Amino acid sequence: MGARFYDGRSARAYDAETAMDGDVLRILAEGHERVWPLRDLTVEIEADQARVSSRKDRDARLVLPVGDWNPMIGDRLAALTRKRRRREWWLIGGLTAAAAGVVLFVTVGVPALSGPVARATPVSMEQRMGDNFNGQISAFFPTCDDQAAQQTIAALGDRIAARADTPFDIRVRAVDAPMVNAFALPGGYILITDDLIREAKTPDELAAVIAHEVAHVEKRHVMQSVWRNFGVGMLLDLVVGGGTGAGQQAVILAGQASELSYSRSAELEADTRGQALLHADGMSSLGMAPFFERMAAGEKHNSVTDAAEFMNTHPDSRRRAGAARAAQRPGRAALNAEEWAEVKGLCAVEESENPVERLRRRFGIGDDKTGADQRLEVRPHGQ
Ligand SMILES: [Zn+2]
Structure with a gap:
């Protein structure tokens, strides 16, 4: 034919x-x-x-x-094929450059932008966001109901926050959560877990952690983290197409990649500023370094996962301990012996109970996976 x-x-x-x-x-x-x-x-x-x-x-x-x-x-075919291959290489090169551009934007551009955007965010907007977050998070991390101890912790928070240059009304409280951690929500809410309080060996260690979180609020790191996490999500959803979940997936991956480099500088800044806040009130800042050192060494009597949790959200603990030790100053104790005993007795949970069991009991869940998912939902605001 x-x-x-x-x-x-x-x-x-x-x-x-x-x-x-x-x-x-x-x-x-x-x-x-x-x-x-x-x-x-x-x-x-x-x-x-x-x-x-x-x-x-x-x-x-x-x-x-x-x-x-x-x-x-004849020969013309070879010339034709070569030309087309060259076009294909241009296309591959162009796509690679575009992909690299997106990665660069997500890992460098967004963290860089999130700072100015966070500082430009109206206080009333952050406050509203914080009120919402705070309402939601209470379902996962109930406030410990020991009024006297809570008042002591809140008063310590007030004293440190009084030296901070922030429009937010900083409120520190202890929550019942199976992890050694502390975190600030938008709008000045600071949560300290009962496990962290149990882990602290002196009032100065607790004060150092609170001061660190107050500094996060003052420097608007919290808002920065919110914009970084949700801002990129919205951007990628626009690019990839909303509702596919692909955007969110990418954010989780990109977030993991960009989180560390960003968090390290914010964490160091919060340490330095936190110590300055303590010094401004004449309080000792000797508690910061030993706490980080113990965390870095994983010296944890409750469980290995608790220390891992803290290390996860407070990277570089060992290096930070060194920096904190270099800048530390003696001063007044954050709490007297009576107040400290009261605080240590807060959130009466049996220490022998393992964290997974506590999660199950709290959420009424049957397996570890669901527990992990539930915890993930409340983690985006960082520490
Ligand atoms: Zn921090």
Whole structure:
């Protein structure tokens, strides 16, 4: 069988005669004549058939045996293929550059932008956001209901916060949570877990942690973290298309990559500022370094996962302990012996109970996986 031409309008195949004429392919079929420049051709080889079409004449097709096509096209085919390959390389190069651009934007651009955006966020907006967060988080981390101890902790928080330059009303409270951690929500809410309080060996250690969190609020790191996490999510959803979840997936991955480098500088800044806040009130800052050192060493009597949790959200503890030790100053004790005993007795949970059991009991859940998921939901605000 010879060459057949399809005009693209009907299914009919026309017998065709073909010839190369310089840089063009001439096709002559019953009532049809085509002159296709070589540079416009697309050739697909399928089994022993060559399917030839022209970029400028999209619907039409010429189909002929490879045995007829190859001798006719000769060397010109090689030149044609090379040209197309070059185009493909340009395309691959372009796509790679675009992908690298997106990664760079997410890992460098967004963290860089989140600072100015956070500082430009109206106080009333952060406050509203914080009130919402705070309401939601109470379901996961109930406030310990020991009024006297809570008042002592809140008063310590007030004393440290009084030296901070922030429009937010900083409120520190202890919550019942199976992890050694402390974190600030938008709007000045600071939560200290009962496990952290149990882990602290002196009031100065507790004060150092609170001061660190107050500094996060003052420097608007919390808002920065919110913008970083939700801002990129919204951006990627716009790019990828909302509702697919692909955007959110990418954010989680990108977040893990960008979180560390960003968090390290914010954490160091919060340490330095936290110590300055303590010094401003004449309080000792000797508690910061030993606490970080113990965490870094994983010296934890409750469980290994608790220390891992703290290390996860407070990276670089060992290096930070060194920096804190270099800047530390003695001063007044944060709490007297009586107040400290009261605080240590807070959130009466049996120490022997393991964290997974506590999670199960609290949420009434049957397996570890659900517990982990639930914890994930309340973690985006960082420490
Ligand atoms: Zn921190």
